Amino acid sequence: MNNPVDENWDIEITDKNNPFDLKLKDVWHYRDLLVLLVRRDFVSFYKQTILGPIWFFIQPLFTTIIYTFVFGNLASIPTDGLPQPLFYLAGITAWNYFADCFTKTSTVFTANAGLFGKVYFPRLIVPLSIVVSNLIRFAVQMLLFIGMMIIYWGRGASLHPNIYLLLFPLLLLLMAMLGLGLGMIISAMTTKYRDLSFLVTFGIQLMMYLTTVIYPLSVVESKYPRYAWLVKYNPMTSIIEAFRYGFLGQGTFTMLSLSITTAITIIMLLIGIVVFNRVERTFIDTV
Numbered sequence: 001m002n003n004p005v006d007e008n009w010d011i012e013i014t015d016k017n018n019p020f021d022l023k024l025k026d027v028w029h030y031r032d033l034l035v036l037l038v039r040r041d042f043v044s045f046y047k048q049t050i051l052g053p054i055w056f057f058i059q060p061l062f063t064t065i066i067y068t069f070v071f072g073n074l075a076s077i078p079t080d081g082l083p084q085p086l087f088y089l090a091g092i093t094a095w096n097y098f099a100d101c102f103t104k105t106s107t108v109f110t111a112n113a114g115l116f117g118k119v120y121f122p123r124l125i126v127p128l129s130i131v132v133s134n135l136i137r138f139a140v141q142m143l144l145f146i147g148m149m150i151i152y153w154g155r156g157a158s159l160h161p162n163i164y165l166l167l168f169p170l171l172l173l174l175m176a177m178l179g180l181g182l183g184m185i186i187s188a189m190t191t192k193y194r195d196l197s198f199l200v201t202f203g204i205q206l207m208m209y210l211t212t213v214i215y216p217l218s219v220v221e222s223k224y225p226r227y228a229w230l231v232k233y234n235p236m237t238s239i240i241e242a243f244r245y246g247f248l249g250q251g252t253f254t255m256l257s258l259s260i261t262t263a264i265t266i267i268m269l270l271i272g273i274v275v276f277n278r279v280e281r282t283f284i285d286t287v
Contacts, residue, residue, distance in 0.1 A: 026122040033121055037129035042136060056140040060096065064089045071214045080216045080250040082159075083152050086145075090248060091213035093145050094240045097138040098175045099204050104130045105183025106200050109191050109279070116280075123280045127184055131176045138172075149247065160249025167246055167258070171239050178235055178265045184272035188279040211236045217252040235261045235268075 027034070064085050071077045072084035079087035105127045109116070112126055153159050190196045211234050212220075221228045231237055238257040245251035 027125055027128065030121050030125055034125050034129055034132070037126065038133045041129060041133040056137050057144055060089060060092050060141050060144060063092050067092070067214055077215050078219055080218060080244075082244075082248055082250050083157050086148055086152055086157070086159075086248065087216075087244070088214065089145050089148055090244045091211075091240050093138070093141045094171070094175065094243045095208060095211065095213050095236065096141065097134055097172075098179045098236055098239075099208070100134045100137065101131050101176055101179025102183045102186075103200055103204055104134070105180055106186035106190065107197060108183070108187045110187075110194070110197065124276070127180055127187075127276075130183075131180055135176075145247075158249075161247055162245070162249055164242065164246035164253070167242055170262075171243055171246075174239055174262060174265050175236075177269045181265065181269035181272035184276040185268070188275040191279060207234075207236075210234050212240050216250075217241055221252070232257070233260070235264045 067088040068084045072079065072088070108123075108126050108130070116123065149159060186196055186200060208214075210231055212231065217228075217231060217237060220231050238253070238261040241251040241253045242258055243251075245253040
C-alpha cells in the first residue's frame with residue numbers, strides 16, 4: 001500500500017475562526033480581486049453618466065454654494081473668521097469621505113448576498129474595496145479644496161497652514177477606520193433587521209448636524225454650552241476641526257480630543273471586525 005502523500009493547501013476554509021482575525025494573508029492573496037472591485041465601483045457608478053467623474057467636483061461645489069447661502073448668509077452662522085466657502089468645503093470634503101465609507105459599507109451583506117453565496121473569498125475585501133474606491137473621490141475633492149485655498153490665499157485671505165498638516169494621513173486613516181467599523185456593525189445587523197438600512201439613509205444626515213460641518217465648535221461652546229458635549233464628543237468633530245486647523249489655521253483643536261477620537265475609532269473598528277466575522281459565516285441563511 002502506498003504511503004499517504006502530504007497535501008499542501010494554499011487556503012484552508014473552516015467554520016471555526018478567530019473573531020479578531022482579519023485574514024490579512026488571504027486578503028493579500030486576493031489582492032487582484034480587491035483591485036477589480038475598486039475598478040468596478042468606480043466604473044459602474046459613472047458608466048452611464050454624461051459628465052462622468054466631473055460629478056466629483058460638482059457635488060461638493062454646489063453643496064458649498066448652498067451652505068454658504070443658507071447657513072452663511074441667511075442664518076449668519078460665524079465661521080471662525082475664515083472665508084465661508086472655504087470653511088464649508090473643508091467640512092464637506094472630510095465628511096463626504098466618512099459618510100460614503102459608512103453608508104456603502106453598511107449594505108455589504110445585503111448588496112452582495114448573491115456573490116457571497118456562490119464563491120469563497122475573504123469577505124473583508126468588499127468593505128475594504130469601498131474604502132479604497134472612495135479614496136479616489138476624496139483625492140479629487142481635495143484638489144478642489146486646495147485649489148480654492150490657493151485662490152483665497154492669492155486674494156489676501158487670512159489662512160495659516162501649519163505643522164499640524166502632518167496629521168493629515170492620520171486623519172484620513174481615522175475617517176476610513178471609523179466609517180469601516182460603523183459600517184460593518186450596521187451591515188451585520190441589517191441581515192436580520194432590514195429597517196436599519198432605511199435608518200442609515202437619513203441618520204447619516206442627522207449625524208452631520210451634530211458635527212462641525214456647517215458651524216465651528218467654538219460657536220456651540222459659547223452659545224449652547226449645555227448641549228456642546230453632543231458635538232464635542234462626536235468622533236468626526238475633532239477630525240474635522242483638526243483638518244481645518246492644519247490647512248487653514250482656525251479651529252478648536254487639541255491633541256487630547258484627537259486622542260479620544262482615536263480610541264473611540266479603534267474600539268468601533270474592533271467591534272465591527274468581531275461582528276462582521278461572526279455574521280459572515282451564517283448570514284447567507286438569513287438574507
